[in-house]
Amino acid sequence: MTDRDARIRRIVVVGGGSAGWMSAAALATYLGRGASVRLVESEEIGIVGVGEASVPHLKTFNGEVLGIDEAEFLIATQGTFKLGIEFRDWGRIGDTYMHGFGRIGRSMGPLPFHQFWLKRFLAGRAPDIGAYTLQTVAGPLGRFVAGAPDAPSGSPLADVAYAYHFDAGRYARFLRALAERRGATRTEGRVVDVARRGGDGFVEAVVLESGERVEGDLFVDCSGFRALLIGDALGTGYVDWRQWLPCDRAMAVPSANTGPPAPYTRATARPAGWQWRIPLQHRTGNGYVYASDHLSDDEAAATLLSSLDGEALAEPRPLRFNTGMRREFWRANVVALGLASGFMEPLESTSIYLVQSGLQRLLGLFPDRGFDPQLVRRYNRETTFEYERIRDFLVLHYHATERDDSPFWDRCRTMPVPEPLQETIAMFRRDGRYFRHGDDFFALPSWVQVMLGQRIVPAGYHPIVDEMPEAALDAFLDRVREDIARAAGGMPAHQRFIDRYCKAPAP
Numbered sequence: 001m002t003d004r005d006a007r008i009r010r011i012v013v014v015g016g017g018s019a020g021w022m023s024a025a026a027l028a029t030y031l032g033r034g035a036s037v038r039l040v041e042s043e044e045i046g047i048v049g050v051g052e053a054s055v056p057h058l059k060t061f062n063g064e065v066l067g068i069d070e071a072e073f074l075i076a077t078q079g080t081f082k083l084g085i086e087f088r089d090w091g092r093i094g095d096t097y098m099h100g101f102g103r104i105g106r107s108m109g110p111l112p113f114h115q116f117w118l119k120r121f122l123a124g125r126a127p128d129i130g131a132y133t134l135q136t137v138a139g140p141l142g143r144f145v146a147g148a149p150d151a152p153s154g155s156p157l158a159d160v161a162y163a164y165h166f167d168a169g170r171y172a173r174f175l176r177a178l179a180e181r182r183g184a185t186r187t188e189g190r191v192v193d194v195a196r197r198g199g200d201g202f203v204e205a206v207v208l209e210s211g212e213r214v215e216g217d218l219f220v221d222c223s224g225f226r227a228l229l230i231g232d233a234l235g236t237g238y239v240d241w242r243q244w245l246p247c248d249r250a251m252a253v254p255s256a257n258t259g260p261p262a263p264y265t266r267a268t269a270r271p272a273g274w275q276w277r278i279p280l281q282h283r284t285g286n287g288y289v290y291a292s293d294h295l296s297d298d299e300a301a302a303t304l305l306s307s308l309d310g311e312a313l314a315e316p317r318p319l320r321f322n323t324g325m326r327r328e329f330w331r332a333n334v335v336a337l338g339l340a341s342g343f344m345e346p347l348e349s350t351s352i353y354l355v356q357s358g359l360q361r362l363l364g365l366f367p368d369r370g371f372d373p374q375l376v377r378r379y380n381r382e383t384t385f386e387y388e389r390i391r392d393f394l395v396l397h398y399h400a401t402e403r404d405d406s407p408f409w410d411r412c413r414t415m416p417v418p419e420p421l422q423e424t425i426a427m428f429r430r431d432g433r434y435f436r437h438g439d440d441f442f443a444l445p446s447w448v449q450v451m452l453g454q455r456i457v458p459a460g461y462h463p464i465v466d467e468m469p470e471a472a473l474d475a476f477l478d479r480v481r482e483d484i485a486r487a488a489g490g491m492p493a494h495q496r497f498i499d500r501y502c503k504a505p506a507p
Contacts, residue, residue: 011219015338078281085267099450348394358383392424433462
């Protein structure tokens with residue numbers, strides 16, 4: 001049992017934005033009775049604020065961890081629903097596939113569904129894998145429902161996996177209000193110095209431009225790319241992954257909506273990177289993620305503006321980054337979250353998830369003022385594993401391509417990739433097998449959909465499949481596809497569901 005006298009009493013979050021206020025809200029919710037939670041931020045320092053898409057785990061964080069009402073959250077953030085990501089022109093120009101959330105078909109015995117599908121697909125007797133996942137059928141139809149509580153067990157509608165599109169700046173403000181209601185306090189001010197104690201180098205306080213010292217026992221660094229505590233003060237190094245993920249810049253711009261919002265994100269490959277399209281209730285978020293050694297900023301801005309669906313509502317906003325991670329995410333009494341801990345480009349919408357995951361890991365390993373090194377090592381080991389596996393999944397998108405129309409894609413197609421990814425691709429290419437690496441964030445359905453979508457087609461399938469009579473196999477595949485088509489066809493239009501459930505007033 002923790003010694004009550006050794007408990008952490010003062011928690012200081014440095015930096016706001018989504019990461020800072022997610023941290024303050026979670027820490028105040030679970031530790032606010034025994035500790036003060038104080039967030040320091042400066043209105044003079046902008047936030048990145050363009051992360052407008054999530055993965056399904058945010059539903060759990062908002063609802064189960066913070067107790068947020070889903071409709072209230074969506075109204076406050078002009079949010080819409082997300083069934084997956086549509087990828088255009090990634091394998092070849094003209095290709096389109098969907099990485100949908102949720103399961104593929106129905107597993108049978110020890111084998112995942114795609115193994116049964118493979119036998120018939122390789123024989124030319126089955127459609128693409130997308131026909132067997134609810135999200136990849138419903139998304140292009142513009143249909144959505146959050147689930148049907150009265151659906152029978154096994155129905156595709158019994159458990160619909162989905163995520164959100166939302167305004168990140170509004171989400172931060174929404175969380176600030178919640179955190180302050182639960183006892184967190186905010187201090188306005190720019191951090192100009194970090195005071196460390198002698199001996200162990202722990203942070204004692206951050207010093208503001210006004211001269212005020214904000215002291216704490218535990219500091220959460222959410223200061224963005226500046227990484228004021230974990231980087232500048234503690235000197236924690238950075239692992240740069242540009243040899244595998246060469247995009248290092250982005251242009252972002254909002255545009256006017258031109259029709260009902262689609263229930264999915266769109267990611268379109270461009271000659272030097274890719275472009276996102278994220279539909280919200282009040283506007284559409286757009287951006288071009290690109291490699292600066294293959295494209296100039298002016299060219300990126302021009303390409304982005306010329307390919308919007310609606311009128312641009314602002315000038316393109318430039319962002320610069322290096323994809324990678326901190327060598328340590330927790331050092332001494334400082335834990336880094338958000339951009340201070342590393343950066344994963346937004347291709348699979350993992351940035352906000354990594355904040356959520358880090359917070360839940362911190363709560364599970366929460367220390368006293370002794371800061372047991374074993375807890376710190378465990379936190380860093382698990383976070384490193386998570387970052388590296390997400391990295392490999394992102395690298396897959398770039399490397400598994402047949403495009404040779406630009407120097408950028410030539411580079412991506414021919415580059416050496418991390419060994420775990422090499423093994424994953426080789427095993428799948430042989431006979432469609434995929435084995436999850438421990439608690440790898442992306443599970444089998446994600447890897448299978450992206451590998452197939454990027455033209456990694458297995459040469460064979462698992463031998464157990466041949467034990468099923470062909471007539472039974474055909475009937476099984478037909479039944480799954482028909483059930484999914486029927487369920488998707490019965491869903492309401494995405495806009496109709498929003499209007500009935502979470503329609504936001506015009507801003």
